[in-house]
Amino acid sequence: MVTKLPKVDIVTTGMGWTGGIVAAELTKAGYHVVGLERGVERSIEDYLHGHDELKYNIHKELMQKLTKDTITFRNTLNDAAKPVRDEGAFVVGTGTGGGGAHWGGQTYRYFPYDFQIRSKTIEKYGESKIPAGVTIQDWGISYDEIEPYYAKFEQMAGISGEPDPLAGHRSIDYPTPPLKKLPQMKMFHEAAEKLGYHPFVVPTANVSESYTNPDGETLNACQYCAFCGNYGCEYGAKADPIVTVIPTAKKTGNFELRTNSIVTRVLYDGTKATGVLYKDTRTGEEFEQPADLVVLTSYIFNNVRLLLLSGIGKPYNPKTGEGIIGKNYTDHHTITGAIGYFEEKKFNSYIGTGSLGSAFNDFNADNFDHANLDFIHGGQIEMHLMGNEPIANNPAPFGTPTWGKEFKKNSLHYFYRNVTVVSQRAILPHKDHYLDLDPTYTDDYGDPLIRVTFDYTEMDHKRNEFLVEKCNEVVKEMGADIIDTIPMAEHFGGRFTFQHDGGGVIMGDSPDNSAVNNYMQMWDVDNLFVCGASAFPHFGPTNPTPTVGALAYRAAEGMIEYLKNGGGPLVSKK
Ligand SMILES: Cc1cc2nc3c(=O)[nH]c(=O)nc-3n(C[C@H](O)[C@H](O)[C@H](O)COP(=O)(O)OP(=O)(O)OC[C@H]3O[C@@H](n4cnc5c(N)ncnc54)[C@H](O)[C@@H]3O)c2cc1C
Numbered sequence: 001m002v003t004k005l006p007k008v009d010i011v012t013t014g015m016g017w018t019g020g021i022v023a024a025e026l027t028k029a030g031y032h033v034v035g036l037e038r039g040v041e042r043s044i045e046d047y048l049h050g051h052d053e054l055k056y057n058i059h060k061e062l063m064q065k066l067t068k069d070t071i072t073f074r075n076t077l078n079d080a081a082k083p084v085r086d087e088g089a090f091v092v093g094t095g096t097g098g099g100g101a102h103w104g105g106q107t108y109r110y111f112p113y114d115f116q117i118r119s120k121t122i123e124k125y126g127e128s129k130i131p132a133g134v135t136i137q138d139w140g141i142s143y144d145e146i147e148p149y150y151a152k153f154e155q156m157a158g159i160s161g162e163p164d165p166l167a168g169h170r171s172i173d174y175p176t177p178p179l180k181k182l183p184q185m186k187m188f189h190e191a192a193e194k195l196g197y198h199p200f201v202v203p204t205a206n207v208s209e210s211y212t213n214p215d216g217e218t219l220n221a222c223q224y225c226a227f228c229g230n231y232g233c234e235y236g237a238k239a240d241p242i243v244t245v246i247p248t249a250k251k252t253g254n255f256e257l258r259t260n261s262i263v264t265r266v267l268y269d270g271t272k273a274t275g276v277l278y279k280d281t282r283t284g285e286e287f288e289q290p291a292d293l294v295v296l297t298s299y300i301f302n303n304v305r306l307l308l309l310s311g312i313g314k315p316y317n318p319k320t321g322e323g324i325i326g327k328n329y330t331d332h333h334t335i336t337g338a339i340g341y342f343e344e345k346k347f348n349s350y351i352g353t354g355s356l357g358s359a360f361n362d363f364n365a366d367n368f369d370h371a372n373l374d375f376i377h378g379g380q381i382e383m384h385l386m387g388n389e390p391i392a393n394n395p396a397p398f399g400t401p402t403w404g405k406e407f408k409k410n411s412l413h414y415f416y417r418n419v420t421v422v423s424q425r426a427i428l429p430h431k432d433h434y435l436d437l438d439p440t441y442t443d444d445y446g447d448p449l450i451r452v453t454f455d456y457t458e459m460d461h462k463r464n465e466f467l468v469e470k471c472n473e474v475v476k477e478m479g480a481d482i483i484d485t486i487p488m489a490e491h492f493g494g495r496f497t498f499q500h501d502g503g504g505v506i507m508g509d510s511p512d513n514s515a516v517n518n519y520m521q522m523w524d525v526d527n528l529f530v531c532g533a534s535a536f537p538h539f540g541p542t543n544p545t546p547t548v549g550a551l552a553y554r555a556a557e558g559m560i561e562y563l564k565n566g567g568g569p570l571v572s573k574k
């Protein structure tokens, strides 16, 4: 039996970054928001004495349990997909804070080029530069239009950083100064500058000094403890929804959080979303929550899945190119580059933060000429000092045996003598890469899992080869005695990068090319908003959350406008 609850203004389906931002903004504007979250409620006390590598980094305590719910994966349309059950390969947050509870905190903006990638590429190089099958499109928003929302996200999260000289314009300085430059970072800066590049200290949500945000929430100064990505921060020094936007929503008195509540359907009457159906994960009880506005904030896999399960929007068909829900899926592959080993130098390998490091963008976006290159876009070259946790890391030059005397000698010697320089690259969409409902596998409730069809394209490989060479060049200039190259596998092997997935409910300037407009409002169901990287038409060069957050702030502004005006589309159809 389904219990029907009283109607509310807004219901959201997940309380990570996007759910938290929407809840904070809408409750501040006086609306009643119910936040449904499938996981438990977390507080900073849960993270106390949490420096347990086995529990958090290896067993992934804070993540979705893949025995109960996962995705399936295949490379091509002709393969049979299999469920992903390896928690080292697929990590997605659950519980209040979502992925924001255990993110590393790297907070880069995308480049102006990203938002107009198709038109800028054609304008400069002609349409033939875009390979057949690559389905890039403009995002329906320019960098100048999204910039104030990036600023809002950075102010809320207290981001520490210094400007990247090659990035788009900034209307504000970073709210807090950059983190400290450790010796390896100084070496990186010197090498990059000698080579003629433009390094900067990575912007981060590991806040460099105590900071109170415009909503009155205080973040403490980072301790460089290095138990950061995959862990919660016990010091309250990492911007996380549970120390920023969720308390802001709670303070208003207009917010109701319901945890252990998994949304299974969006209710849809053919024109409007009328609410959601959800289950209490402890008792199995089912509830209907009616609402004026439904906001999907459940990360891309569940955003897409909820639409498909609820029969909203036309599913994408890769064979005909028709339909839109599920289109342009991309997984952001981030880790290829070079490891340098130094015989005469010894570093403190334990100190670090989730995003301490340095980077440069001379080979990113269209910051360099692609006329004689057989790829478009590029990537960021970067070095990170996240702390070498001893179970997960055993850096020793390739060729070191995996056991015995030499293994022990090299492991001890090189643990303190290595630096890794990697490239994070844009990954562009392809007509055959998409999300749909798996025809075979279901979750605990009998609903089909999401199926991912994805592989790297030839252009992804060419872009990677180019950038790996640049990583090698930097490590050599840093003076490494041994350099090992970290290659990209020929095919995507189903190791999904830390919640760096995009697409499925993409944005654009017309219902012909997109599911949502630039307020994340569905073109065809105007009281249904879908927030998150599901809106990305391609995966930009770096970590997604600032762009996810900026778009969530813009969506929240649109929702307020929508409710004030009594409904209607926020962008007219082309
Ligand atoms: C280890 C790790 C490190 C990362 N580091 C970085 C970084 O350095 N920089 C960066 O930019 N990004 C990073 N990310 C990515 C970042 O966490 C995500 O971009 C961000 O959390 C996405 O926000 P979201 O609101 O879309 O999803 P989430 O934060 O994942 O929130 C979604 C919420 O919805 C809930 N939910 C899902 N389905 C349902 C349902 N059916 N019903 C009810 N609730 C549901 C989930 O439990 C979750 O709480 C990292 C991620 C991981 C895992």
Ligand code: SF4
Pocket: 205, 206, 207, 221, 222, 223, 224, 225, 226, 227, 228, 229, 232, 233, 234, 235, 236, 237, 238, 352, 353, 354
């Ligand atoms: S490195 Fe800094 S932000 Fe990260 S967990 Fe430690 S104190 Fe917190």
